[in-house]
Amino acid sequence: MKNTVIVTGATSGIGFAVCEALLGAGYPVIGVGRSLEHCHKAQTAMTKGHPDTKLRFITADLLHQREVLRAAREIERAVSDFGGGIHALINNAGCVRSRYMTTEEGYEQQFALNHLAGFLLTQELLPLIKRDNAAVINTSSTSHKMMQMNWNDLMYQKRYRPLYAYKQTKLCNMLHVYHLRASGVRACGIDPGLVRTEIGNKNTSGIVNAVWNIRMKQGISPEQSAKIYLSLCENGFPGIYYGIGKTGTNKAGAIACELRTNRQINSSNAERLYEVSMKLCGLTNPIKSKKGIENNECTDNRGKWWLRQSNGNGLREARI
Amino acid sequence: MAMDCARRGYNLFLTDMNEDLLDAISVGIRRKYDVDVQSMACDLTDSKAVNDMLSKAQQRGIFFDMLLNVAGIDCEGGFTERTAFEIKTMIGINIEATINLTHEMLDRRCESVQIEQKPIYIVFVSSLASLYPMPLKACYAASKRFLYDFAYALGRELEPQGVYVTTLCPGGLATNEESIEAIAAQGFWGTLTTNAVEKIARRTISKVLRGKRTYIPGIINCTLGMASKLLPRALIAWTIQRRWQKARLQRATVVLSS
Numbered sequence: 001m002k003n004t005v006i007v008t009g010a011t012s013g014i015g016f017a018v019c020e021a022l023l024g025a026g027y028p029v030i031g032v033g034r035s036l037e038h039c040h041k042a043q044t045a046m047t048k049g050h051p052d053t054k055l056r057f058i059t060a061d062l063l064h065q066r067e068v069l070r071a072a073r074e075i076e077r078a079v080s081d082f083g084g085g086i087h088a089l090i091n092n093a094g095c096v097r098s099r100y101m102t103t104e105e106g107y108e109q110q111f112a113l114n115h116l117a118g119f120l121l122t123q124e125l126l127p128l129i130k131r132d133n134a135a136v137i138n139t140s141s142t143s144h145k146m147m148q149m150n151w152n153d154l155m156y157q158k159r160y161r162p163l164y165a166y167k168q169t170k171l172c173n174m175l176h177v178y179h180l181r182a183s184g185v186r187a188c189g190i191d192p193g194l195v196r197t198e199i200g201n202k203n204t205s206g207i208v209n210a211v212w213n214i215r216m217k218q219g220i221s222p223e224q225s226a227k228i229y230l231s232l233c234e235n236g237f238p239g240i241y242y243g244i245g246k247t248g249t250n251k252a253g254a255i256a257c258e259l260r261t262n263r264q265i266n267s268s269n270a271e272r273l274y275e276v277s278m279k280l281c282g283l284t285n286p287i288k289s290k291k292g293i294e295n296n297e298c299t300d301n302r303g304k305w306w307l308r309q310s311n312g313n314g315l316r317e318a319r320i
Numbered sequence: 321m322a323m324d325c326a327r328r329g330y331n332l333f334l335t336d337m338n339e340d341l342l343d344a345i346s347v348g349i350r351r352k353y354d355v356d357v358q359s360m361a362c363d364l365t366d367s368k369a370v371n372d373m374l375s376k377a378q379q380r381g382i383f384f385d386m387l388l389n390v391a392g393i394d395c396e397g398g399f400t401e402r403t404a405f406e407i408k409t410m411i412g413i414n415i416e417a418t419i420n421l422t423h424e425m426l427d428r429r430c431e432s433v434q435i436e437q438k439p440i441y442i443v444f445v446s447s448l449a450s451l452y453p454m455p456l457k458a459c460y461a462a463s464k465r466f467l468y469d470f471a472y473a474l475g476r477e478l479e480p481q482g483v484y485v486t487t488l489c490p491g492g493l494a495t496n497e498e499s500i501e502a503i504a505a506q507g508f509w510g511t512l513t514t515n516a517v518e519k520i521a522r523r524t525i526s527k528v529l530r531g532k533r534t535y536i537p538g539i540i541n542c543t544l545g546m547a548s549k550l551l552p553r554a555l556i557a558w559t560i561q562r563r564w565q566k567a568r569l570q571r572a573t574v575v576l577s578s
Binding site for chain 2: 064065066099100101102103104105106107156157158159160279280281282
C-alpha cells in the first residue's frame with residue numbers, strides 16, 4: 001500500500017487537481033481546506049471519481065497558527081488511521097491580497113499563509129516526515145526570481161506593496177526548501193506556471209482583480225499543473241526547483257523539468273529566514289506569557305526537542 | 321496601531337472583550353518585536369470592570385504614556401431597520417466605553433505622583449463620517465461626531481496638565497472580508513476614500529507624538545472634510561443618502577447573485 005500524501009489548499013484550483021491526480025494514481029490523500037462547505041463539496045466530487053481510495057478532508061484556516069497546530073494533530077491522527085506513513089507533504093495553500101491585512105497574530109496575511117503556515121505545518125510534522133523519508137513540496141512560483149528578501153520590513157508594514165509581498169513569500173517558499181534540504185529532508189519547490197485559478201479574485205479588489213482576470217485567460221488548466229506534482233511524487237527529484245519545461249510542453253502535457261532559481265536562494269538567507277520563522281511561530285522564543293499558545297508549546301515534549309535542535313544549530317538562544 | 325507602537329519600542333497593555341484574540345495578538349506582537357505585552361479581557365462599557373482592570377494594571381506597576389481608544393463598532397442601516405438594543409450597544413461601545421476608560425485613566429493619573437513628570441497622549445478613533453450628517457448611518461455618524469467634538473474640547477481643557485489629545489478621522493479601512501465587500505459596493509468613491517491601514521497606523525502615532533489635534537488621512541478625505549464646512553448641510557445629507565442607497569442596492573445585488 002502506498003503512503004499518504006497531504007495537500008493543503010485542496011478544495012479548489014491547483015490543490016484540487018493535485019488531489020484528483022494523486023487519488024487516480026492510488027495514493028491515500030489528506031486534504032486541508034479553509035471552508036467546511038468547500039471541503040464537503042471537494043470530498044463528494046473526488047469520492048465520486050475515485051470511490052475506492054482513502055481520502056479525508058480537514059477543515060482549518062491556515063492563516064491562523066492555532067489552526068495550523070490543530071490541523072497538524074488531525075493529520076497525524078488521519079495518517080495513523082490510514083495505516084502506513086507519509087509519502088509527501090504538499091504545502092500548496094496560498095493567497096493574494098491587494099491591501100495590508102493581518103491574521104489574529106498581527107502577521108501580514110500573504111506572509112502568514114504562503115510561508116509561515118507551510119513552515120509551521122512542516123515543523124509540526126517533521127518527526128513523521130523524517131521517519132518516513134517523506135518529501136516536502138512547496139508551491140512556489142517563477143515570480144520569486146528578480147526578488148530580494150526585504151529583511152528590514154518582512155511584512156511590508158511600513159508601505160504595503162501587494163505584488164512584492166507575494167513575490168517575497170514565494171522566495172520564502174524556496175528558502176524554506178533550501179533549508180529543509182540542508183537538514184537532510186527531501187524537498188523541492190514547484191513553479192506551477194500561470195494557472196487558471198481564482199487566487200487573484202479572493203479578498204482582493206481593484207487593480208489586482210482586473211490584472212488577474214486578464215492574465216488568467218492566458219493560463220493553463222490546474223490539471224496540467226497537477227501532472228508536475230504527480231510526476232515528482234512518483235519519480236522523486238534530485239533538484240530543488242521544478243516546473244513546466246519551456247519547449248512546448250505546455251500544450252503537449254506538463255512534464256516536470258528542473259528550472260534555474262534565484263541567486264538569493266543561499267544558505268545565509270535560508271538560515272536567517274529559518275531563524276525568523278521559528279521565532280514568529282513561537283518555536284524558539286517561549287517567553288513571559290502566562291497563558292496562550294506559547295506555554296503549551298513550551299511544555300510540549302516536541303517543543304523542547306526543537307529548542308535543543310535550534311540551539312545546536314547555532315541559532316539565537318531562546319529568551320525565557 | 322498596537323503593532324506600530326510595538327515597532328517603536330513601546331510596551332503594550334491590550335484590552336478587548338475577546339480573550340482568545342487578545343492572547344493571539346499578544347503572542348504575535350511579542351514574537352515579532354520583543355516588547356512586553358500584557359493583556360486583559362474587559363467589557364469596557366462596565367465601569368466597574370474598567371476600574372478593576374486598571375487597578376490590576378497599577379498593581380503590576382504599569383503606567384501609561386498613551387491611550388489608544390480604538391474599540392468601536394459600525395451599525396449600518398436605517399434607524400428603524402435596527403433594533404433599539406443594537407443601537408444602544410453601538411453607542412455603549414463607541415461612546416460609553418471610551419468615556420469610562422479615559423476617565424478612569426485620567427483619575428488615576430491625577431492621584432499618582434507622576435502628574436508633572438510625563439505627558440500623556442490620548443487618541444480617539446473617530447471617522448470621516450463624523451464630519452457629516454449621514455442618513456442610513458445616522459447613529460454611527462453621530463456617535464463618531466461626539467468623539468470628534470469631545471476629543472477636541474478635552475484636548476483644549478487638559479493641555480495645561482500635559483494631556484495631549486488627538487482625533488483620527490479615517491475613511492474606509494479594509495481590515496477584513498466584510499469591509500472589503502462594503503468598500504467595493506461603494507464603487508469609485510468607496511475606493512477613493514479608503515485609507516491604507518498600515519500607513520494610517522504609522523502616521524497617526526507620529527502625529528500624536530507631535531501633538532496634532534485632528535488627523536484626517538489622505539488628500540481626498542481632507543478635501544471632503546473641508547467641503548463639509550463649506551457646503552450646506554442639506555446638500556451634504558442628500559448626496560450621502562444617494563450614495564448609501566446606491567451602495568446598499570449594489571451589495572444586495574451581489575448577495576442575490578452569489
